[in-house]
Amino acid sequence: MEAVIQEESTGCGIAASAALAGISYLEAKRIANALGIYASDKSLWSETDHVLKLLQELGISVSSKEVPFESWERLPDKALMAIKWRMKQNKPYWHWVVFVREGSEAKVLDSKKALKSNVRQDFGRINPRWYIQVFN
Template structure:
């Protein structure tokens, strides 16, 4: 049974998403992130892609070099980090990180937000991704 990682801090979606990809707990991934000078309180974690890329790279996981514009759910690779809930603060873009997975023909999103009734989401019409990062060899 798939058990999604829930973020333990309001701004910990990037850390939780990487934990979901790598199969780690939130506290394990937070320790790795902190050792890399990455902290959930740093707003850059959800306004800059280099932090999640760095955490994945340190585990030997490759990502697409660029953010790829979202076209449709069917066009996504089998594993991707998605940016949803886009908004701006003081002219800077921010988003919420989630993980898209396609496994045995099933498509779902692992959303680490603690307020959700279920963190395995299939309500695709409710999420409006702007772009994604393909995750390879995870």
Template sequence: MEPVIQEEASGCGIAASAALAGVPYADARRVANGLGIHAEDQTPWSDTRHVRTLLSAFHITTSPMETPFTSWEALPDKALLAIKWRREGELPFWHWVVFVRQGGHAYVLDSRKPLRSHLRRDFGRMKPRWFIEVYD
């Protein structure tokens, strides 16, 4: 699985969905926009419903609930992680990343444009709040 870089400041959900679907960001954005999901609107990224809808459009199934993060070892082989969780006024916000474990290796695909490497293994620096399991 390859990282996909977000093109808008709040496009992490679109980028994470694109990485899971194996499509370019522009394709995922086009599908998202057709579903009424727009990165410019920051409120979708304080609700899991929008990213679930987008993933469903790509025929990707997810767990119906969010699971609190306890440890990296306890994560399933594929998951959407909510990191950088915070409150802005009444709304919670977070940054979506994709956790992958395959071939005995674990890594995170992070779509943030300024990063030097979008394939991360610096697990101690990321502070996940919860995750959504992604099924193959």
């Protein structure tokens, strides 16, 4: 699985969905927009509904529940994760990333454009709040 770089500063949910589906950011954005989902909508990174709707449209099966993060070892082989979780004006916000374990290698695919590498293994620096299991 490859990281997909977000083309908009608020497009992490679209980019994470694209990475899981194996498509480009622009293709995922086109599909998201057709569903009424736009990166500029702040609910994209403070609610799960839009991303879950996009993933369903892309044929990606995920759990319907958010599971609190306990440890990297206890994560499923694929997960959509909320990192950089914070409260702003009594509303939660986070950055979407993808966790994937392939064989013995675990990595986080982070869509942020400014990163030197969008494939992260600096687990001590990543502070997940919760995750949603990805089944396919």
